[in-house]
Each structure stands twice: as structure tokens, then as C-alpha cells.
Amino acid sequence: MVISLNLNPSVPKLPRIENKQAVDVRYMLIPPYAGAHISWNAETNELVYDLEEPVLQDKEKDALKRIENALFELININITVENTPEATIAYLDKTSRLLISELNIAISEESYQKLFYYLYRDFVGMNEIExxxxxxxxxxxECNGIGSPLYVIHRVYRNIRTNVVFHDLDKLAGFVEKLAQRAGRYISYAQPLLDGSLPDGSRVNASYTKDVTSKGPTFTIRKFTKIPWTPTxxxxxxxxSPEMLAYFWxxxxxxxxxxxxxxxxxxxxxxxxxxxFFIPPEARVVSIEDTREINLPRENWLPSVARPSVGSSKVGEIDLFALLKASFRQTPDYLIVGEVRGKEAFVLFQGMASGHASLSTMHADSVDTLIKRLETPPIELSPSLVNTLDCVAVATxxxxxxxxxxxxxEIVEIVNVNGDGTAIVNTPFIWDPAQDKFFFRKQSKVLEKISTRTGIPLATLQNELVIRSKLLYHLYQKKIFGFEEIGKIVNLYHKDPAAVLAQYPVDA
Ligand SMILES: Nc1ncnc2c1ncn2[C@@H]1O[C@H](COP(=O)(O)OP(=O)(O)OP(=O)(O)O)[C@@H](O)[C@H]1O
Ligand SMILES: [Mg+2]
Known part of the structure; x- marks a missing residue:
């Protein structure tokens, strides 16, 4: 008998329901054994996410316990990370069947298949959250400690409470250790914070504490969307807005x-x-991140991830600062830094000053706060370095x-940073919350700068902005959203705009 777990089920189409109280959907997660049931709970007045897993009879529970105990003695859990899931499942199946016969466990094939779900879940997968x-x-x-239900953010139904709860401190602590191990990191009471990525690219943050006042260890997992969202x-x-995108392009x-x-x-x-996506196809791109989040449809790209040290020594640590310095030796045309926080900003801005284009993010609610953060410790850039920044996009x-x-x-252009650190800015694009509309309300100073630098007439650039925004809008209307597809169109536009416009005509 083969194991009937299906690890690659198709993605169901879920109804978008305006009235949350009417939500009642079920879909499989690991067919045929685990599924999700999302419905309205009238008592607590909220949507709930019930993870439905096979219910085991006492006899089956007993069998599972005995197999698990025997497996723990046999298996080095690490093997599960090294091999493909299929190979590990086959190995786990073979070993479990051997144990069943050796331990003389009387169990039907049907029961075994059910029980194997749990063996898979706990030995190959990530236990309760697999x-x-x-x-x-x-x-x-998100898990906020023992006794509190896990919350998930769902693409369709947003924030929902689940029925998954860790009741036992040791179990939760063990789970957080497993997260750390899978992320190739180390967590302990002396080093109680984890920030890393799981093998599938999901980002994980966890805290490890047995503090009496707290509810014990916590963790958050942000799943890696392997296929990132495209401009359309x-x-x-x-x-x-399409104009904003065309402007960035x-x-x-x-x-x-x-x-x-x-x-x-x-x-x-x-x-x-x-x-x-708008980086020209032949350009050399280097990306630097703390945890792997960025994904691009291009070949000429060198991704790297900072690596913290193991234990309390600094041995083996490669921080953003070191990575960034090293990256200039790879002579990139474009540098992408996942998030700027500290001294690496200095290297990034120096790179910008010497002609490398850069894209990055920074935690700040407004341009004022951002400039202040750049100019004060620990970053402490000089006004002239801050001046090399062309524009800031503020997401909210x-x-x-x-x-x-x-x-x-809004999109705010840095026109000039004065010697005292104050900045003169220009805001060509804004979003008006009252109307929920985007406005292009001022001429761009950066386009003027580009025109002066390249000799391309400003009118040509402005016209190009209009054409590209129409093209993007056209692609959106045609529902062209795909990662590869958009990548191809943007790349072709770079080499042969007429070919793209012939295929996707826009009126000039
Ligand atoms: N335009 C969008 N529309 C809807 N959801 C979005 C949009 N952009 C991002 N999200 C969702 O919001 C969450 C956070 O997105 P993202 O990681 O890009 O934010 P961030 O500002 O970089 O967060 P952090 O501060 O943790 O670095 C993700 O789950 C993502 O899927
Ligand atoms: Mg981020």
C-alpha cells in the first residue's frame, strides 16, 4: 500500500463574501486528511478557522504513541531536512511498517494511513502548524504563547482565530526550538530571539522565554510568497496608480x-x-537581505542573505554592512537592500553617491521621520549623502x-538637502484618502534632473510616462498579472518598445 497523503493539492477558488456572517467554507490542505473549515461563530462574533485533522480512536492513539516512541529512538530528526519530502515519507513509511510488525501492533491499513498523517506531520512537517x-x-x-489560540491572516477572509492552541509550555518551547533548528539558527534562554527563514523561504520570528509573567515562547511566521506580486x-x-508605476519605471x-x-x-x-521588475534586463543586480524575501524574474541577479553568528561569539557572522561592502566588488548596476536599519546605510548611500542605483526599504512613517533617522545616530549620514537619494515612496x-x-x-522627491540637514522636497504624487484616489499633481523634479543628465528632452520623458502608464493599465485590464509574463513584457519593452505597443496598443 502506498501512502495516500497529497502534498500538492490544487488551490481552491474561494468565494469572496461581503457578509462575514454568511461565510462557511471548507477546503483540503493535506488531502485526504487535513482541511480547513472557516465559518462565522455567532457566540464570539467572529470568523473562526478550524483545522480539521483525523480523529483517532483510543486504539489508534495508543499505536501512534508506541510507533512514535520507537521512531524517536531510531531517527535523527535532521534527516528530514536533508532529503526531499517524498524520500523522507517513503523512509518513514518503511520504518513505521517495520516497527509495527516488530512491536506486534495490530492495526488495519485504514487506521495506519490515518495515523501516518500524524507521523508525517510531526517527523517530516512542522507539527501542529504543518x-x-x-x-x-x-x-x-501568529502564536502569542501558551493557552492562546493561533491567529492567521488569510488572503480572502483576513484576520482569523484558529482552533490550534499550544497548551503545554514544554511542547511550545520544543516547537520554537524546532523552528530555530529548521531556520539553521540557535535559540536559548541566553539568546531568546530568533529572526530567520525556514527552508521554504518563510520568515520566522520567535521569542523563547519561560518567564512566569509571560505566556511563554511566541512565534510569528510570514509565509514566503514564492511568486511575488507584480506591478499589475x-x-x-x-x-x-498606473502613473506612479510608470514614474518608477x-x-x-x-x-x-x-x-x-x-x-x-x-x-x-x-x-x-x-x-x-523595472530594472533593465541586462543590468547586474545584487540584493542583500537579513531574511530572504525578494524574488525576481531575471537571470542577472545575485541574491545574498546576512548570516548571524551561532552562539554568543561573533564567529561566522556576516552582517548587512559586511555584505554590502563586499557587494561593490561584484560591480552591480543596481543594489537592492531589503531593509536599511543601521550602519549599512552609510555604505549604501556612498554607493549611490558613486553612481550605483539602489532600491531599498526603511521603517519610517513619513519622509520627515525618514530623513531624521538617516541623519541621527546610529546612521548619521551627512546632508550631502542624504542628498543622493532621489525619492521616497511612503506606503501605508x-x-x-x-x-x-x-x-x-505619496511619492516625495528629495530636491535638495541643506547643510543644516533640512530637506527641500517635491511631492508629485499623492493618494487622497477621502476619495480613495491617486493624483499626479505636480511636475517631477527628478524627471527634470534625468533630462539634464541624459540630454533626453523633458517632453519625451513626460510622454514616455503617459505611454507606459497606459500600457500598464492596459495589461491590468487584460488581467496580465503573471510573474514571468510581466517580466517578459517589461524586458521586451526595454529592447523594443514598438513590438510591445504593437501587441498591446495604447492611444498616445
Ligand atoms: N498592496 C497590498 N495589498 C494587499 N496586501 C498587501 C499589499 N502589500 C503587502 N501586502 C501584505 O501585507 C503583508 C506585509 O507586507 P510586506 O512584507 O510587504 O510589508 P513590510 O512593510 O515590508 O513589512 P515589515 O515591516 O514586516 O518589513 C504581507 O502579508 C503582504 O502579503
Ligand atoms: Mg519588509
């Missing part, structure tokens, strides 16, 4: 430097990734018609 990790629709998983997808969410093509600012979870990294959370959305609030 099925949640397999849910295409889940973006974030951001248009479909109404997070940005022109700026990036002409090697400008852009910072995306915004609060936690405001969509900075998502926007950064979408903008990176917004609730529109009771729906959680992300908006590009």
Missing part, C-alpha cells in the same frame, strides 16, 4: 535611487519587489469601506 503552512491562502501565522497585481488591489531605468518607507507590515517589501495601511488595504500614500 497544515496551516500548506494553506495557500495563509499569509501570517498591485494595480488590481488599487494600492498604486522611468526612474529605475535611468538609475535613480528610491527608498520605500512605511510602518510595520505596510507593504514596503512587496512594493520594493514589484518595482524591481488603510481601511477603505471596512476593508484592510495597502496604499502608496
Amino acid at each position: 497544515a496551516l503552512l500548506k494553506d495557500y491562502f495563509i499569509e501570517d501565522i 497585481q498591485l494595480l488590481s488591489f488599487n494600492s498604486i 522611468l526612474l529605475i531605468e535611468h538609475k535613480s535611487s528610491i527608498l520605500v518607507a512605511g510602518g510595520t507590515g505596510s507593504g514596503k517589501t512587496t512594493l520594493l519587489n514589484a518595482l524591481a 495601511h488603510a481601511v477603505i469601506n471596512q476593508k484592510e488595504t495597502r496604499k502608496l500614500k
Whole structure:
């Protein structure tokens, strides 16, 4: 008998339901054993996410316990990380069947298949949350300690409480250790914070404490969307306007430097990734991140990830600063830095000053705060270095018609930074929350700068902005959202705009 777990089920189409109280959907996560049931709970007045797993009879539970105990003695858990899931499952199946016969466990094939789900889940997968990790629709998983239910952020139904709860401190601590181990990191009471990525690219943050006042260890997992959102997808969410995108397209093509600012979870990294689609195809790109989030449809790209040290020594540590310095030896045309926080900003801005184009994000709610953060310790850039920045895109959370959305609030150009650190800015694009509309209200100074530098008449650049924004809008209307597809069109436009416009005509 073969194991009947299906680890690659198709993604179901979920109904978008305006009235949350009417939500009642079920879909499989790991067919045929684990599924999700999302429904309205009238008692607590909220949507709940019930993870449905096989219910075991006492006899089956007993069998599972005995197999597990025997397996623990046999298996080095690490093997599960090294091999493919298929190979590990086959190995686990073979070993379990051997144990069943050796331990004389009487069990039907049907029971065994059910029970194997749990063996897979705990030995190969990520235990209680394995099925949640397999849910295409889940973006974030959050655990706030023992006894509190896990929350997930669902692509369609947003923030939902689940029925998954860690009741036992040792179990939760063990789980957080497993997260750390899978992320190739080390967590302990002496070093209680974890920031890393799981093998599938998901980002994980965890804390490890047994403090009596706290509820014990916590963790957050932001799932790696292997396929990032494209510029046209951001248009479909109404997070940005076609003119704004076309503006970035022109700026990036002409090697400008852009910072995306915004609060936690405001969509900075998502926007950064979408903008990176506009980097010309032949350019050499180097990306540097703390944890792997950026993904680009291009070949000429060197991604690197900072590596913290193991244990308390600094041995083996490669921080952003070191990576960034090293990256200039790779002579990149474009540098993407996932998030600027500390002294690496100095290296980045020096790189910008010497003609490397850069794209990056920084945690700051406004341009004022951002400039202040750049100019004060620990970053402490000189006004002339800050001046090399061309523009700042400010991303924000917004609730529109009771729906959680992300908006590009404004694009602010840095016209000049005075000797005293104050900046003269120009804001060509804004989003008006009252009307939920984007406006192009002022001429861009950066386009003027590009015109002066390159000799391309300003009118040509402005005309190009109009054509490209129409093209992007056209692609959005045709529902062309794909990662590879958009990558191809943008690349072709760079070499042969007429060919693209022949295929996707826009009126000039
Ligand atoms: N335009 C958007 N529309 C809807 N959801 C979005 C949008 N942009 C991002 N998101 C979602 O919001 C979450 C946070 O996005 P992202 O990681 O880009 O934010 P961030 O500002 O970089 O966060 P952090 O502060 O943690 O670095 C993700 O789950 C992402 O899928
Ligand atoms: Mg981010």
C-alpha cells in the first residue's frame, strides 16, 4: 500500500463574501486528511478557522504513541531536512511498517494511513502548524504563547482565530526550538530571539522565554510568497496608480535611487519587489537581505542573505554592512537592500553617491521621520549623502469601506538637502484618502534632473510616462498579472518598445 497523503493539492477558488456572517467554507490542505473549515461563530462574533485533522480512536492513539516512541529512538530528526519530502515519507513509511510488525501492533491499513498523517506531520512537517503552512491562502501565522489560540491572516477572509492552541509550555518551547533548528539558527534562554527563514523561504520570528509573567515562547511566521506580486497585481488591489508605476519605471531605468518607507507590515517589501521588475534586463543586480524575501524574474541577479553568528561569539557572522561592502566588488548596476536599519546605510548611500542605483526599504512613517533617522545616530549620514537619494515612496495601511488595504500614500522627491540637514522636497504624487484616489499633481523634479543628465528632452520623458502608464493599465485590464509574463513584457519593452505597443496598443 502506498501512502495516500497529497502534498500538492490544487488551490481552491474561494468565494469572496461581503457578509462575514454568511461565510462557511471548507477546503483540503493535506488531502485526504487535513482541511480547513472557516465559518462565522455567532457566540464570539467572529470568523473562526478550524483545522480539521483525523480523529483517532483510543486504539489508534495508543499505536501512534508506541510507533512514535520507537521512531524517536531510531531517527535523527535532521534527516528530514536533508532529503526531499517524498524520500523522507517513503523512509518513514518503511520504518513505521517495520516497527509495527516488530512491536506486534495490530492495526488495519485504514487506521495506519490515518495515523501516518500524524507521523508525517510531526517527523517530516512542522507539527501542529504543518497544515496551516500548506494553506495557500495563509499569509501570517501568529502564536502569542501558551493557552492562546493561533491567529492567521488569510488572503480572502483576513484576520482569523484558529482552533490550534499550544497548551503545554514544554511542547511550545520544543516547537520554537524546532523552528530555530529548521531556520539553521540557535535559540536559548541566553539568546531568546530568533529572526530567520525556514527552508521554504518563510520568515520566522520567535521569542523563547519561560518567564512566569509571560505566556511563554511566541512565534510569528510570514509565509514566503514564492511568486511575488507584480506591478499589475498591485494595480488590481488599487494600492498604486498606473502613473506612479510608470514614474518608477522611468526612474529605475535611468538609475535613480528610491527608498520605500512605511510602518510595520505596510507593504514596503512587496512594493520594493514589484518595482524591481523595472530594472533593465541586462543590468547586474545584487540584493542583500537579513531574511530572504525578494524574488525576481531575471537571470542577472545575485541574491545574498546576512548570516548571524551561532552562539554568543561573533564567529561566522556576516552582517548587512559586511555584505554590502563586499557587494561593490561584484560591480552591480543596481543594489537592492531589503531593509536599511543601521550602519549599512552609510555604505549604501556612498554607493549611490558613486553612481550605483539602489532600491531599498526603511521603517519610517513619513519622509520627515525618514530623513531624521538617516541623519541621527546610529546612521548619521551627512546632508550631502542624504542628498543622493532621489525619492521616497511612503506606503501605508488603510481601511477603505471596512476593508484592510495597502496604499502608496505619496511619492516625495528629495530636491535638495541643506547643510543644516533640512530637506527641500517635491511631492508629485499623492493618494487622497477621502476619495480613495491617486493624483499626479505636480511636475517631477527628478524627471527634470534625468533630462539634464541624459540630454533626453523633458517632453519625451513626460510622454514616455503617459505611454507606459497606459500600457500598464492596459495589461491590468487584460488581467496580465503573471510573474514571468510581466517580466517578459517589461524586458521586451526595454529592447523594443514598438513590438510591445504593437501587441498591446495604447492611444498616445
Ligand atoms: N498592496 C497590498 N495589498 C494587499 N496586501 C498587501 C499589499 N502589500 C503587502 N501586502 C501584505 O501585507 C503583508 C506585509 O507586507 P510586506 O512584507 O510587504 O510589508 P513590510 O512593510 O515590508 O513589512 P515589515 O515591516 O514586516 O518589513 C504581507 O502579508 C503582504 O502579503
Ligand atoms: Mg519588509
